[in-house]
Amino acid sequence: MPGLDYVAPVATRRDRRPEALPLDPGVLREGAVCEFQSDLAVAAHGGTVVQPWRDRFLAAEAAGLEVVPSAHEIPDTEFDQVVVHLQKSRAASFEDLREAWRILRPGGQLLFAGPNTLGIVSAVKRLAAQLGQSPVIVSNRARARVVRFVKDAGPAPTLEEEGNRTFATALDPIHGDPFEFELETRPGVFSARKLDAGSQFLLEALPGHVGHKPPARIVDLGCGTGVLGIAAALLWPESQVLLADADARAVECARANIERLGLGERCRVVWWDAREPPPDSRFGLALVNPPFHRRGMDVDLGPALALFASLESWIKPGARALLVANRTLPYERPLSEIGELETLRAARGYKLLSLKRRARSARSRGRRSPGARSGGRTNAPIRSR
Ligand SMILES: C[S@@+](CC[C@H](N)C(=O)[O-])C[C@H]1O[C@@H](n2cnc3c(N)ncnc32)[C@H](O)[C@@H]1O
DSSP: OTTOOOOOOOOOTTOOSGGGGGGSTTTSOSSOEEEESOOHHHHHHOEEEEOOBHHHHHHHHHTTOEEESOGGGSOTTOEEEEEEEOOSOHHHHHHHHHHHHHHEEEEEEEEEEEEGGGTHHHHHHHHHHHHTOOOEEEEEETTEEEEEEEOOSSOOOOOSOOSOOEEEEEEOOSSSOOEEEEEEOOTTSSSSSSOOHHHHHHHHHHHHHHTTSOOSEEEEESOTTTHHHHHHHHHOTTOEEEEEESBHHHHHHHHHHHHHTTOTTTEEEEEOOTTSOOSSOOEEEEEEOOOOEEETTEEEOHHHHHHHHHHHHHEEEEEEEEEEEETTSOOHHHHHTTEEEEEEEEETTEEEEEEEEOSSOTTTTTOOOTTGGGTTEEOOOOOOO
């Protein structure tokens, strides 16, 4: 796929990356392994990678590995050993652990790996309590560890909060009464328990901004649960909506929400990474709550900038994108390279930006991609979202 860099997963036994620890002597047994959220053990031993992030999925596939976006595709008791790498989202990690337990044969080993900075010690403690087992530490270096549990007939891992995973979203259309709709969330999907304050900020302005003549085709980029695209579909019953996200869990979640709300005829969800060419084009409106990643004190704007760079290919000349962001995030310069930028509203720590695509952009006149000069990093203070 153009635009994505493929790096074959290679690791030596003394590789200091936390994700390489399962390759330490005596950790893995002979034979195939199933590995969640990384692919180094599978590259070394064979087996199946579970990778919901599209760029890493494509990289594993290009390196010739067997890879699936979700463990739901793997039958029960398929593997003798499974490695789960701890993620930032504790709920997503315990969802992985639950699936790992399901696909393990009795007597098989569950290896749980992660760096101290992500909280592997407390995550292991919680898992040990759930399983009623004492973990064996099988590797402990590079400020990370791998622990071993053995599948027995005892209890399985459980999610931290098994309870209600739905939230209500209110909309106030220009015509008609305000109404609410309910969305389901999933572990690891953005805005896990409630509507994100930034998304709400955008939704409050959406009906008034679009007005009485909604575009026939709307796209929601980085859709998460699908909240923005679904709101647009509910507000404007004549419009078709495409939703896109790089995380297969978000794609699954948005699809489930669309089906539950009976919007399947007009809404479609695609698994797409911002560095891939858009699978469709000529939309009349794009809705975006851009992704960003925190790296210590810094914020990595790379994913947002990649998404901005693709905007031109998604929307028609003269069409608009509506974007919400933390007020301090420096999105103005990269976005101004694409079109006319206007700040519609700034309040409660957020800003709402409207971008009108030029007929012929600065970029297509030979400039570098939006934000290329900044390298995509900022240490501007941002409110936690
Ligand atoms: C801030 S969340 C917004 C989610 C949703 N639109 C909302 O308002 O709740 C950003 C979304 O972008 C997705 N994302 C992150 N990196 C991406 C990429 N490279 N390409 C496409 N989507 C990406 C994330 O999975 C996440 O769902």
